[in-house]
Amino acid sequence: MLVTREQDVRSAFEALSNDSLRLASALDEHIRRHFAPERRKAMRLLPSTEVADLLGMTPQHLRTIRHEGRIPDVGSEDARRSIHFTAEDVWEIRKALESRARKRGRYVPGRQEGEGLQILAVTSFKGGSAKTTSSASIATGLALHGYRTLIVDLDPQASLSTIMGVEPESDALTRPTIYDAIRYEDRRSMRDVVRPTFLHNLHVAPAALVLSEFEQFSAFHAMQRSADEPWFLRLKTAISEVEADFDVVIIDCPPSLGFLTMTALVAATSLVIPVIPSMIDVDSLSQFLRMATDMLGVLMEHGASFDYDFVRYVIARYEPTDAPQTQLAAFLRTQFGDRVMTSPFLKSTVVSDAGMTNQTLYEINRGDVTRSAYDRARESFDAVVREVEMLMDRAWGRD
Numbered sequence: 001m002l003v004t005r006e007q008d009v010r011s012a013f014e015a016l017s018n019d020s021l022r023l024a025s026a027l028d029e030h031i032r033r034h035f036a037p038e039r040r041k042a043m044r045l046l047p048s049t050e051v052a053d054l055l056g057m058t059p060q061h062l063r064t065i066r067h068e069g070r071i072p073d074v075g076s077e078d079a080r081r082s083i084h085f086t087a088e089d090v091w092e093i094r095k096a097l098e099s100r101a102r103k104r105g106r107y108v109p110g111r112q113e114g115e116g117l118q119i120l121a122v123t124s125f126k127g128g129s130a131k132t133t134s135s136a137s138i139a140t141g142l143a144l145h146g147y148r149t150l151i152v153d154l155d156p157q158a159s160l161s162t163i164m165g166v167e168p169e170s171d172a173l174t175r176p177t178i179y180d181a182i183r184y185e186d187r188r189s190m191r192d193v194v195r196p197t198f199l200h201n202l203h204v205a206p207a208a209l210v211l212s213e214f215e216q217f218s219a220f221h222a223m224q225r226s227a228d229e230p231w232f233l234r235l236k237t238a239i240s241e242v243e244a245d246f247d248v249v250i251i252d253c254p255p256s257l258g259f260l261t262m263t264a265l266v267a268a269t270s271l272v273i274p275v276i277p278s279m280i281d282v283d284s285l286s287q288f289l290r291m292a293t294d295m296l297g298v299l300m301e302h303g304a305s306f307d308y309d310f311v312r313y314v315i316a317r318y319e320p321t322d323a324p325q326t327q328l329a330a331f332l333r334t335q336f337g338d339r340v341m342t343s344p345f346l347k348s349t350v351v352s353d354a355g356m357t358n359q360t361l362y363e364i365n366r367g368d369v370t371r372s373a374y375d376r377a378r379e380s381f382d383a384v385v386r387e388v389e390m391l392m393d394r395a396w397g398r399d
Contacts, residue, residue, distance in 0.1 A: 044364070091201060109145065120251065124285070129316065133316070140202060145389065146201070152204075153178060154178065154253050166206040168207060179211040181205065215258050266306075270395065274315075
């Protein structure tokens with residue numbers, strides 16, 4: 001039987017359509033299995049050793065001040081008399097300690113009067129550059145360290161939203177997304193978009209596939225040059241509506257230099273650029289920097305400003321035992337000096353395994369994985385978060 005080209009095309013289309021339905025169903029089942037019965041993520045309980053480390057004290061001192069009533073009577077003991085705390089418990093402890101601290105901001109380190117909102121755009125030109133993992137890890141780490149954190153998912157693929165516990169496409173049918181806060185017609189308040197996540201002090205402005213429409217409509221509005229607000233200020237304006245509620249905003253940009261990314265670069269007060277130390281990624285970084293500076297120059301001619309507090313490159317998925325990676329990391333440090341963050345995100349099977357269930361490293365239990373691998377990865381990720389904290393302190397003039 002002779003098969004025509006039209007039949008081939010129809011067959012291919014049907015195959016793609018069936019694949020789409022099959023994959024969507026499988027992912028839905030995956031979410032049901034891991035987040036049942038409520039299909040909502042929940043942060044694990046934090047052991048006293050981890051909480052003490054977050055508070056900058058020894059576990060014994062934490063036990064003592066709890067026993068003496070100097071902090072709220074929160075936490076629960078298990079059969080082995082080990083104490084575990086929820087993230088909400090840790091926040092209550094922070095507030096109690098802060099009220100008696102000699103130095104303001106020691107336990108509740110967020111911005112103080114006169115200090116501006118920190119907006120970090122995590123961006124790169126290439127897909128698969130650990131951008132979303134970096135965004136989620138920095139945001140989660142900062143929230144655990146006591147910062148009121150908002151994460152904005154600006155990628156229509158909405159991977160970050162999924163990690164935060166949002167089901168992008170089904171939720172987009174009933175609840176507003178970041179697109180609703182920046183769209184050109186029937187715009188919603190950013191307050192309607194922002195929602196809490198599984199972790200206390202961490203909120204998300206989720207994305208959905210409909211966000212890709214912003215690229216099309218922005219092109220039209222850019223050509224029209226109407227008297228309305230310039231397209232590149234729309235995200236900055238949306239974030240300003242919730243500015244008082246947060247200390248830091250992390251923007252996960254799409255892997256392109258379209259209108260969405262440019263709105264993030266305009267809204268940002270600082271940039272964090274992940275780069276994997278491989279030749280193809282370094283070459284992609286070179287192209288990204290060249291194109292980004294050209295486009296930012298055009299926007300500056302139209303009134304945009306880019307007075308960033310800091311620009312940093314963070315080496316991601318780094319394997320210290322890999323000689324070519326070590327050489328490329330050294331090459332980047334030679335080229336950019338201290339703009340390359342001292343601490344890298346180590347490559348780890350623990351991180352990869354967490355990603356299989358849409359979790360960050362901070363959500364998984366140490367006892368459920370190889371402890372030595374977890375400790376290495378956690379030490380690496382914590383060091384990056386601490387470095388971001390120091391950069392924010394410097395931007396706030398606390399040095």
